[in-house]
Structure formats: structure tokens, C-alpha cells
Amino acid sequence: MNRRSSWLIALFWAAVLALLVLDWHAATPHDRFAEPPPLALGNGPAADAGHCSLAPGPDASSSR
């Protein structure tokens, strides 16, 4: 890895981190004690889960 590549990678990750921090501060505050169970198996997915295969629609986030 040359110096230019190192800088490129560092710049990329700095941008990712900066965007994550900005996003966290702009987002609706999250109550971490209201988290879903660790596994969806037996409990169901989070209510607002999104996936690329889901068609847009009012019931797009519901399970089968």
C-alpha cells in the first residue's frame, strides 16, 4: 500500500465516520432500552425493517 492509497482510505473512513456522527445527531433520539430482542427468530423483525426485495406499499414491512 502506497502513501496515496493510505490517505485515500483514511479520507474515506473519516467521511464515513463524520456522516455517521452527523446522522446520529440529526436522527430521532433512540431509547436503547426499548430495543427489540436480539434475535428475530421467535420474536419477529423490527417493525420498520427495510429490504431491497420488498415492494413499496403500506404492508411492505410486514412479515409473511
Added chain:
Amino acid sequence: MASTLTSTLTPQAAPAPRQRLRLAPGLLLLAALAAFAAITWLVGWRQGLLWLIGLGYGLLLAAAAFGFTTGWRMWITRCDPKGLWAQFVGIAVAMLLSVPLLAAHPELQGADGPLSISLLVGAFVFGAAMQVADGCGSGTLYKAGLGHPVSLAVLPAFVLGSFAGATQLPAWLRLGALPPVDLVDVLGAGGTLAAQLGALALLAALLWRWRGPGPSRWAGSTVWWAAIGLGLLATANLVVAGQPWGIVYGLGLWGAKIAQALGADLSHNAFWSLPAQQAQLHASVLMDNTSVTDLGLLLGALIAASWKGKAGPSVRLPARQWMASIAAGLLLGYSSRLAFGCNVGAYFSGIATGSLHGWVWFACAFGGSLLGVRLRHRLGMQD
């Protein structure tokens, strides 16, 4: 540890280049574990586990150079079947574990995309574009993660394209669509496994029959272990998130969040105004399953590449090829939303969870790749 720290602070005792190269993966691994702790603390155990699964995806993809795009291209240009075989193994492992779970647990969601005109168009365009960009959904992410300059340029275009594709998806769906066909519902778990494993075995046999004479691009058994590992991780993804492995929903969400931060009003858009999408837009990306695995994949790829000394490869391309790659990145993002997923969300996860749209995606995207390989050669790009 103390001596290592002292040596880095003392000019006379600077570490040899080999020592410095070996230090980076350890630091990156520590950063990955710190991120796991932070995500688990801030958001919850489910997202923390998904971060670890994403790290695993990145480690395996980068360590084995497991590429969907290259696997298809090596078959098209050299009749080298190993890359496609490995993909089939990964899908089969995920299918063997996921289909019985989906049959027994209705709370789990397969990658069930509708059979639409947009699927046919989107998958074909995606198949062509991924050959020009030399990376599909997972490929672009893992190569961007390890610092490949082309993929670092393609990724923002992919994000922008995914956002635009999602924004216009409802209009595309008005061209015509049939509802999703979930083979687990239609055939049951046993029937789905028999039909789909039979189809994969038949395809694998045809690839063997028409294989080329030269050595495979993938030497050794690493690619097989990576395929098995990806199948296991994809199943873990389903168990933890309740939905299969996906890539592009997260990228489109990132684009929408950036557009919103820049002042765009998405509350009247047919896609982003839906309650589920509004909830995602107002929550942190760390709450989104796909985003967390995507971010983990990026860092996992960097760790694996640093370990092998392959991070940040130098690439020299003429301006025309740079422009073509970035344009292809835009098309990748846009078309993957029309097609209800990329090679991961539609092809890998779609087939592994018994969605008929996964097979339609595979056929159309492979047709597109036949065109994409020709475009690639016309642009002077190497295989």
C-alpha cells in the same frame, strides 16, 4: 506491547515495514470490536450482532476475492466454472438452512420480490453495468472497503443511483407487476429444496460439461470455504434480522438521508413518504439492518485486505474508463432498486429463500452480463 509503543515513538527504533504492515490489521480489528460495543450500547444487541455478521461478509469476500461479477465473466470469456460453482454452493448452504426456518417460522421474511416489468429491465441493466463497473452490490462495497480507487469512485454513484431508483420505483411498478411468488408457500420446504437444489445441480452439471481447458482463476479451496461461510452468515442474517442478506436498500437510504440533509423534501415522494420509509429516514442508519451489515462489510474487507497486504491497490486507468465505471455505478444503483435487489438481495437471497424473482433476476442479469462483457472489451478493460 510496551516495547512496540516505545519503538514507534523512538525514531532510531522505528519498526521495520513488515512489522508496520502487521500492526494495521490488529488495530483495525480492535476498531471493529469497539464499533461492535458502541453499536450494541447505543442501538441494541440485534444491530451489534448484525455488525459482526457484516464484518464476516467483508472478511470472507475480500479474503477469497469472492466476486459474483468476476465469476460470471470468467465463465463468459473462458468457460471457467469455479466462480459460478462457488456461488451455487453458497446459495445452496443458505437455502438448506433458511427454507426450513422460513417454513416453520412465519415471523421470518424471505426476499420475496414481485415479478414486474421493472425486474426484467432492472436485472438486465444491472448485469451489464456490473461488468463495466467490475463490481456488483457486494463487490463494489468490499472493494471500496479495501481501498480500491475505482470502487471508491463507484460507491457514491451507486448510492445516488439507488436513491433515484427507489424514488422512481412506484412509477416503474405501474408498468405492470405480478405479486411475489414464494416457493416455500407454494411447494412447501421439501418441494422448494428439491426443486431449487435440483436446478442448481443441473446448472452446475452443464457448466462442467462446457468447461474450458485452462486453469481456474480461483486456485485452491479458499473460495469454497468462503462460499460455505457466506451461506452460514446469510442464514445468521435471517435469524438475527428476520430478513435475508441485502445490500442496496441501505445504499438508497444513505442517498435519501443525504438528499434530505441537503434540503430535499421527500415527504411527497410515492416511495419515501410511506410510513416505513419515513420511520427509516428519521431514525439513525444504525437502526437499519441493511446499513449496519453494509458498514460491517466495508470494514471487514479492509481488515482482510490489510492482513493479506492487499489494501489500497494502485490502479491506473484512462479517463474514459473512469467515467464509464462511475456511469455504470449510477446504473447499478438505479437498476438494482427496479429489480428488487442486486446479486445479493435478489440472486443470492432470493433463490436461497425460495423467491421466484431470484431466478428471473439471475436469467435477466446473466443476459445483461453477456452484453456488459462486450462493452467492457470495447472500452479496453481487462478481464
